[in-house]
Amino acid sequence: MPIDIGTPRRFTLGLAVLSTISVSVTASRLPHALGALYRGRETGDAGLVGSASDALIHGYGLALAGAGIALVIAAAIVALLVNAQRSEVSATS
Numbered sequence: 001m002p003i004d005i006g007t008p009r010r011f012t013l014g015l016a017v018l019s020t021i022s023v024s025v026t027a028s029r030l031p032h033a034l035g036a037l038y039r040g041r042e043t044g045d046a047g048l049v050g051s052a053s054d055a056l057i058h059g060y061g062l063a064l065a066g067a068g069i070a071l072v073i074a075a076a077i078v079a080l081l082v083n084a085q086r087s088e089v090s091a092t093s
Contacts, residue, residue: 017066018063018066018067019063021059021062021063021066022059022060022062022063023059024059025058025059025062025063026055026056026058026059026060027059029054029055029058029059030051030052030054030055033052033055033056033059034052034056036048036051036052037049037052037053037056040052
């Protein structure tokens with residue numbers, strides 16, 4: 001039986017979830033943060049650049065933390081399956 005490592009759809013779904021987290025958290029701190037960052041850089045407004053940067057860092061930081069949690073959960077599932085007896089794995093599938 002071939003091992004299914006993953007398909008592009010699964011990767012895209014995971015990326016969509018992480019993007020949704022980062023955009024939602026960023027928008028809750030500063031709506032249109034990316035536009036504000038560009039506007040602040042064009043006008044030389046250090047305060048606007050700082051607040052937009054903080055909002056973007058916060059949003060992407062939480063998304064990265066979510067990805068880390070998902071990786072730990074996936075590793076735990078793999079560890080359980082690798083250590084399970086063959087009869088236990090066959091009974092559940």
